[in-house]
Structure formats: structure tokens, C-alpha cells
Amino acid sequence: MKLKSLSISGLVTLDMHALNNEGSEGNTTMTRMVEIVDANGNLVTVNAVSGDMFKHIQAEYLFSIASEEELPLCGGCKVFSANRICIDDDFTNSFDRNTDNASVLSSAIKRCVIDDCEGILITNNNKSLGRKSCVEFGWLIGIPETTRTEAYFHAKYVPDSRGSGSGTGENLGQNIFHRPASSGQYAAVVNVDLYKVGRNDITLDYDVSDEEREDRIKALLKSVLYTFIKPSGAHRNTQNPHIVDFKGVVVTSKSTIPAPLVSALNPEFIGEIKGIANALNMLAPDSVEVSEFEGLKEFAAIMSSLISSPDALVIA
Numbered sequence: 114m115k116l117k118s119l120s121i122s123g124l125v126t127l128d129m130h131a132l133n134n135e136g137s138e139g140n141t142t143m144t145r146m147v148e149i150v151d152a153n154g155n156l157v158t159v160n161a162v163s164g165d166m167f168k169h170i171q172a173e174y175l176f177s178i179a180s181e182e183e184l185p186l187c188g189g190c191k192v193f194s195a196n197r198i199c200i201d202d203d204f205t206n207s208f209d210r211n212t213d214n215a216s217v218l219s220s221a222i223k224r225c226v227i228d229d230c231e232g233i234l235i236t237n238n239n240k241s242l243g244r245k246s247c248v249e250f251g252w253l254i255g256i257p258e259t260t261r262t263e264a265y266f267h268a269k270y271v272p273d274s275r276g277s278g279s280g281t282g283e284n285l286g287q288n289i290f291h292r293p294a295s296s297g298q299y300a301a302v303v304n305v306d307l308y309k310v311g312r313n314d315i316t317l318d319y320d321v322s323d324e325e326r327e328d329r330i331k332a333l334l335k336s337v338l339y340t341f342i343k344p345s346g347a348h349r350n351t352q353n354p355h356i357v358d359f360k361g362v363v364v365t366s367k368s369t370i371p372a373p374l375v376s377a378l379n380p381e382f383i384g385e386i387k388g389i390a391n392a393l394n395m396l397a398p399d400s401v402e403v404s405e406f407e408g409l410k411e412f413a414a415i416m417s418s419l420i421s422s423p424d425a426l427v428i429a
Contacts, residue, residue, distance in 0.1 A: 116365050116419070119334070120372035121303040122382055123361020123412070125253065125341070128296040130354035132346030133162040144262050144293040151257050152379050160262045160295040162253035162346070170345050171248065172231050174336035179226050184332060187225035198228045198235065205237045214242050215315040222311060222320045226329050229321075230310060247309040248333065251302035254378060260297025294352060300377035301361070303337060331420050338416040341409065359409045362386055363416065368400040 133145045147161040176193050179186055188201035198204050198221050208217050217240060222229045232246030310329050311321040319326060341359060362383055364372040373389040375382040383405060390401040406412040 115307070116367060117306075117308045117369065118366045118372045119305045119307060119419075120364045120374040121301065121337070121361065122364075122374055122377055122386060123301050123359055123406075124256070124377040125299045125301050125359050126297070126357035127299060128355035128357055129294045129352060130346070131293055131295065131352045132344060132354060133166050144295060146262070147252065147254065149254060149257075149378070157257045159255040159257050160260055160297065161255060162299065162344075164250040164252045166346055167250040167253065167340060167344065168231075168246075168248070171250070171336050171340040172227065173345070174339040175227055175230060175332060178332045178335055182328070182332060184226045184328060185224055187221070187228060190225050190227040197233055198225055199233075199237055208238060210239045212238075214240070215313060217242055218244060218315055219313050219320045222313060226332065230329065230333050243314075245309065245314055247306050248337065249304045249306075251376070253299040253301050254376075255295070256298045256300065256378065260295065260299065262293055262295040264293050292352075301341075302374055302376055304372070304374060305333065305337060307333075334416060334420050338413060338420075341412065356409065359412055360407055361405075361412075363404045363406065363412070363419075364390065365402050365404075365419070366400055367402075368397045370397055370400050372401065 131144065145161055145163060146158050148156060148158055151157050173193065176186075176190065178184070179190075187198040187204060189197040189199065194200055201224070204220065204224060207220055217235060221233065221235060221244065228244060230247045233244045235242040235244065307330050310333065311319045311326040313320050321329070344354060344356075346354075361377060364374070364386060366372040370393050373386050373393065375385040375389070379385060387403050390403045393401045404415045406415055
């Protein structure tokens with residue numbers, strides 16, 4: 114029986130990173146901070162990396178995988194445009210404003226694995242047709258007790274103009290600036306609805322073959338795996354994140370029961386997820402499986418096993 118859904122909940126340890134910043138004030142770069150409620154009900158301020166950032170990282174990996182494995186891409190996604198299928202002239206010319214939405218959505222799904230898996234708002238020919246994403250990322254949220262952000266002094270080295278700044282707005286001379294770096298443990302949550310890949314949201318029929326669906330599902334799961342192996346983002350040229358550890362669980366479901374998800378912001382998240390899985394399996398035996406991992410190596414092994422298994426992703 115094929116998998117219907119998958120969730121990942123874990124605790125990622127990242128040191129000296131600046132993956133997500135809000136902008137600058139004067140000569141100081143401001144990092145992203147959020148207000149959360151901790152496990153004890155206290156309101157705290159912590160460093161965080163936007164789910165938008167991780168979704169973009171995952172989409173970029175899916176683009177690379179699709180290009181390498183010759184999966185279908187629309188004109189926009191072939192050049193990794195943020196507008197995607199909305200700038201594909203062949204797609205735009207294939208219908209008009211009177212074409213029924215189910216047919217338009219079917220055409221988009223068939224033409225592009227990224228528009229299929231990542232979601233899209235189709236606005237061509239005065240349409241406003243949404244395609245829901247098959248993969249969902251939450252914010253990477255720092256654990257209050259173990260996450261800190263500091264600002265560090267830097268100077269642009271200009272040998273012939275020591276001590277002089279620009280003042281011209283052209284970024285010339287020897288300018289000083291303050292750049293943030295954050296270190297700590299971050300709660301990560303991901304949900305992947307595998308059953309939605311290739312499925313028309315309107316007709317609820319699959320618009321691609323079983324074989325193509327399996328290829329797309331494997332590519333999608335690979336992109337999620339690669340996202341945690343090498344997360345991209347701001348200032349990687351000199352602040353490439355030190356990925357120290359990743360601990361948590363991968364949960365899979367073989368039925369309409371959703372793969373349960375509890376954030377690592379709860380110190381007991383693994384026990385909670387296992388307890389929920391046991392309760393759900395009383396309703397549908399052997400539907401939910403929890404695989405615990407104690408490091409990035411074990412996480413990669415679990416994901417690779419699911420991707421390469423002849424049984425896990427086979428189309429029923």
C-alpha cells in the first residue's frame with residue numbers, strides 16, 4: 114500500500130548562521146525575531162527562520178531534480194521564475210476565460226511538476242484559480258533556552274583608504290557594519306500530502322499516470338531531504354551554517370489518517386507523537402508508523418529508504 118502522507122518534526126542544531134534577515138537599520142543588519150508561547154505558557158522572543166525561506170530552498174531542489182530527471186516543467190519553471198506557469202505562453206494560449214477551471218488545472222498539473230507539488234495561483238486570461246501545495250513548511254523556531262543571536266563588527270578592507278568612509282551612497286571606501294549570527298536548537302515541522310501529487314483539486318481525479326505520480330513523489334521527497342542536508346539563505350558566502358545535529362521523527366500514514374505532527378517546542382514531542390500514532394492505529398491498524406532518528410545520518414537513511422523502497426511508494 115502506498116503512503117498517503119508524511120510529516121517531519123525535529124530539533125535542528127544550527128550554529129553561526131544568518132539564514133533569514135529582516136533588513137538593515139543604518140549599518141546594522143537586523144535578524145528575524147518572533148514572539149512565541151513556550152511549553153510553560155510564557156511569551157518569549159526568539160530567533161527564527163521563515164517557512165517561506167525553507168519552502169524556497171525545497172522548491173529550488175525540486176527544480177534541479179526535475180531538470181536532471183527530465184520531469185515536466187512549464188516555461189516559467191524551466192528558468193525558475195517566481196511567476197512560474199503564469200508566464201508560459203503555450204499554457205496561456207491553450208485556454209480562454211470561458212474554459213472550465215477543472216480543465217485549466219488539469220493542463221497545469223500535466224505540464225509541470227513544480228506547479229503540481231508547490232502550489233500556484235493561476236491568473237492567466239483573467240482567471241483566479243488556486244492550486245494547493247502538497248508540501249507545507251513551518252517556521253524554524255529557536256528553543257528559547259538554547260538559542261542566542263549576537264551582532265558582530267565587520268569592516269570592508271580597502272588598502273588605499275584606511276579610516277575614510279564613503280558618504281556618497283556608492284558603498285565606496287572603508288565602511289564598517291554589524292552583522293548578526295544566531296546559534297541554537299530550532300524546532301522544525303514539515304507536512305507532505307503525497308496523495309495530492311498529480312490530483313486535480315476540483316475533480317479529485319489524478320491527471321497524470323501512476324508511473325509519473327511515483328516519479329514526482331520520489332522527486333518531492335528527495336527535495337525535502339536535500340533541504341535539511343544543505344539549507345540555503347542569506348550570507349552563506351561567509352556564514353555557511355554549521356549543521357551540528359538533527360533529532361526527531363518521520364511519521365508516515367498509509368490511510369486517510371493524517372501523519373500526526375507535534376512541534377519540538379514541546380520537550381515531550383516524540384512521546385506525544387508516538388502516543389497519538391498508537392491511538393490512531395487502534396482506529397486503522399498499522400496505518401501510522403513513527404521512525405525516530407538521532408542525527409542527520411539516520412534521518413537521511415529513513416528518507417532514502419522510503420524513496421527507494423519498492424513497496425512504500427508503489428501506486429495501489
